[in-house]
Amino acid sequence: MSAILQNILKGGAETPSPSSSGDADFADFPGAPEQPVAPVSGGVPVVNTPSQGATTAAGTAVPFTKWYRVWERTSPQDFIQEAFVLPFIILVLLSHFWGTRRNRRTARTWAKAHVPLLQSEFEVVGYNGIRKEIPTPPEADEIEIPEGIIKERSPQEFVLYATGRQNVAFVDVTIKLLKWYNPVYLFGDWMLSMVMDSWPAPTQKIDCFAYAFDGKEKDIVPVPAAEKETLERRSKANNSSYDGFVFAVVHKNKMRQLREDRYDVSLTFTKDNPKLPAWTTVMSESAEVTDMILTKDLISAIENAGDAFEYLVITDQPLEKPTTIDETTPRKRINLSLQVPSGSSVSVYDTTKTLFAQFLRLTDRLVSVAHFRAEVSRKIRNKRDEEIRRLKRADEEEKAEERKLAAEKIKKDEREKTLRNMSAEEQRKFLEKERDREAKRGAKKQSRRG
Template identity: 55%
Template sequence: MADYIKGLFGGPKAAQSPIPAAHDADFADFAGAPDPSPASISPVTAAHISPTPAPFGGRPGVPYTKWYRVWERTSAADFMQEAFILPFIILIVLVHLWGTRTNRRKAKAWMRAHAPVLQQEFAVVGFGGRRAPGADDTLMKEKAGNEFVTYATGRQNVAFVDVKLSLLKRYNPLSQYSEMVLGFFFDSLNAPVERMEATSYCFDGKESQLVPSMGGAETKSAPNSTFDGFVWAIVHKNSMRRLRDDRYDISLTSTKDNPKLPAWATVMSEAAEITDALLTPELISAVEKAGEALEALIVTDQPLEQPKKLDETVPKKRITLSLHLPSSSTASAYDSTLPLFHYFLRMPDQLAAHAHFRPEAMRKVRATREEEIRKIRRVDEDEKAEERKLKSDKERKEKRDQLLKGMSAKEQEKYLAKERAKTQRKSEKARTMKG
């Protein structure tokens, strides 16, 4: 046993193992194996691994392999898909920038041409309050890439004026040309055009309600801004059908050509006396200068949509001017339409002074409005009667169900038979009266 322990701990008898000789034969194949040594890197592997430090702040001693060299492991063929898509993206961005800038340039040109007239007629123009005449950075607001608006207030007989410029969607040619094609093939869809729509909302004697600060002595000393309510318009003949279909107020008028106007224009009015009073030589001259850029000049007290409730029949007097915009982006392109725009701004003064007609001339106008009010009241009364009937039927049914619930089966059968007989007698009586 002592010799065995000495062999384990490297004693002189270590070569003598207590393990049986039969087991030594199992490990005879490993008897000549060399001693283990650290693994070495082959020359081929070493050639592909650079011992230099990694750039971009890498740790020294870390092998810098080809994986980090993107330009070595990729080629132009790997970016063929991007090469096809990228030009389209660049083209879309460039077209969008060109379209928006072109529309902004046209809107600024319109503002430069019309700002002096607006600032001459109104105390406040734009959205920056009272400003110097040369400050135009807040005169117009961009609501969309193809829509620009401005606002003016602070004038006698006019509460405020809204102006909207509707331009082509140059920043989106696909949408623009799709609308053009659809408008060409379908009459119900209007082809896109560039137009200016301005609406002047008249005080009509409501200064103290709309502007409370104007109450008291100022209101008493101010001229009367009221005038008779009616619908009257000068329209381009190409726009007649669309206006009559789209606007309820225009549908109340009758169309009649006037020899004082150009051949392409016509008058839509509710009474001949109204036309005689409003068709002044100054207006005729402005219409002739505007030419076919004029789409419509409308004086109205009725809503755009047919009223469904009595509240919607309350007159709201306003003047609307619609003009086609020229293709040029210069301020001088508006010289032909400026006289008509100026006349439009001053038209509330003319209405307050001269739009007071004889009762005989306004009889038909009032009859039309009263008939519409009667129709709305009739519909309203029918709806209320229907509601009362439904409520009465519901109460009767609840009372009948409650009554049947308290009866026995025999009493219920007797009650239902009596009810059927009563219903049959009513139907026979109705057939006899109809025959």
Template identity: 40%
Template sequence: MADIIGGFFKAASSVSSIASAAPSDDDFAEFASPSPATPSPVAESAASISPLSFASSSTPFGTPGLPTSQWYEVWERHSLSEFQAEGWVLLLLCIVVGLHIWGSRRNKAIAAGFLASIAPVLTKEFAQVGFTKPASDLQEFAVEDAVKDVSHQEFVSYATGRNNIAFMHTAIKLQRRNNPISWLIELIVSFFFDQVPMPKDTITMIIQPFDGAEPTKIQGNSKYDNFVWALVNKRQMRRWREERYDLSLTRTSDWEGLPEWLAVMGESKEIGDMCLYKELKEVVKECQSFLELLLVTDLPKEKPTTLSELTARKRITLEITLPSSSTDPELLQRLVSAFIRLTDHLAANAHFRPEVLRKVKATREDETRKLKRAIEEDTKEEREFKLAEKKKADRDAKLRNMSAAEQKKFLEKERQKENKDAMKKQSRKA
């Protein structure tokens, strides 16, 4: 019993010693709940992402590193003022595209309007006007069928089905209204340089006569003599003489009964008297504002380089500038009518005396001889060039088959021969 009691007291004393060795509450003071002066990092993070921080933030992004709006709310992070440069580029692009569309439509309307203004004459003179269907009267005529776009400033039309005329081709070339930048550059350059013509709207009508090659079902014969004759507005006379080979062979003169602004370019006075029939002579006097050229020719526009190009190909050409809106449409119709009927007048009357044709033929024969000489000279130069190339190839092949000593001897002989030839040339000149 005494042993049990003694053991109990020993155990009690050991627990007491352990309890006295354990740390007190003061020892854990630094690990106690955080003080109000130092908030917990976790609490601070939770507070930073609360909804209140989104609403109360005055900076674009609120708390650094965190967005202030949803990812799709771009308008919250950007404004239109950031895209000023892009806006100006877009505005300029819209202006250019808008002007292009306006210019293209404007040119199309001008071409259609011109063709519609002469439609009464075309439908009266030709069985078919346009590319799709014949037009026997004005009610059947459709501008859409009569004009075709080549580009935004070039348009063409076609008419056929008439005695003495195989076809008539009309080319309408307008200003670059569809390209405002190029149009402006052309206007500026033409203003400062006389060599550059002022941009303008031009119409060129070309008649291809049958010239005796009518189909068998057509009655009559449209063949007439070869010659070159033209009525020219004097403000463009120099240009035509420089640009057209056929007109460079004619003489220029004023004509009795014609106004001062018109000049006649032809090969004979008798030819000019025949071409200026009454209807044509009367109407051209009133067309100063838009008439540029009325030409009857059998020679090419460009200077020929081969004999085939010098072969007679008869054409009758009318070139005008686009008449202003104040021009009487009837005047334009009268001019086009006289131009078309000139073919009938030539087929009936352009058969000249041998004395008149002798000079016309002499001019063409002289041009043929000049062309033949030019072709022979070109051919001679080509032959000489080929011969020189062949000699050089033979010489090089011969040198490759020689030894070094033989090559030296061969080159020395060549040098001596060249010196002798040079001395002979000097003695001949002396």
């Protein structure tokens, strides 16, 4: 028996007969094959041929048949589907990598043009938490922006944060770019914007928000105990609060969309101003506010920005129409919206950098001059008070409805409890009386109407 097993394991060419082993239970084996069979590999027997293939431990050659030679058992016709699909996959991958690299390059170009200005105005720029001065080489394109200055929220959206400045709590900058990494989606947006007026055309824009302290530095910034008295004396001498209002300078192409999308701008009236370019208009709550905001430097910066300018909004009201009284609490901020100019060089932002600098320093001017006469303040406050009164009436009506429903529920529960404690005859009489009362009430209503 052991001799048979050894022969099988070795893949020997001879198979002993039962007579040689002396075991009558085994049937006669067939004669040895001309080509010995090697042990099974991967579920497929391999024919041993001395002239080709690898050599086993026993010294016999193991050839590789068509099962392993893919080029022998296949042809190009077997890969026709892959030949059609593979180019599309390669095209999608190439467009994705090209689009993401393009958007990252655009965002970093904006950062090269504006981060030095932000660092001159704010103590902390970016998300590292530690200020690092960026050396400014002779050529602006050679500026190196360190990691953490600008954050990639998605392949088409990049954000930047700055804080640590007098009168300004913090600044948020959001760069929204086109979906170059998905040409099909981008083409669909273009087509829908041409067919549907409600579908906005895809654009590249920069939204900047500056949030004012408005005299709440102590509530926002933690103050060490040792410096508390000094900072309190300094805050009394220089109060960062100013009167709330809504004011906007808007490109006329964006005027209708801005009024429809934002609640705060809907509180203003629109009027052209001769000091501004003809392609812009003013949305303001008061002429005195307009005269106070429009300085020569600001007007010159808007003119230089040209078509890249979309709007500049100073507001203390929410973007969406308030539904509760808490949402009417003033939150003073300044919003600047610009289009991304075409070009990959830092110099393309030379026309908008002046306006961006005016935007960063505008809070300082508001703190110094935005304190209006009593008549102007009363006129501005009346609109807000009217909205608060409307919300209070709606809130009172809602509470009255809730009280009415609660009283009806209590009355219904008491009626059901009374009916459960009555006999069948008593329930019948009780229900007849109810029907009579309802009929009398209906008759009285009819007579009153007549």
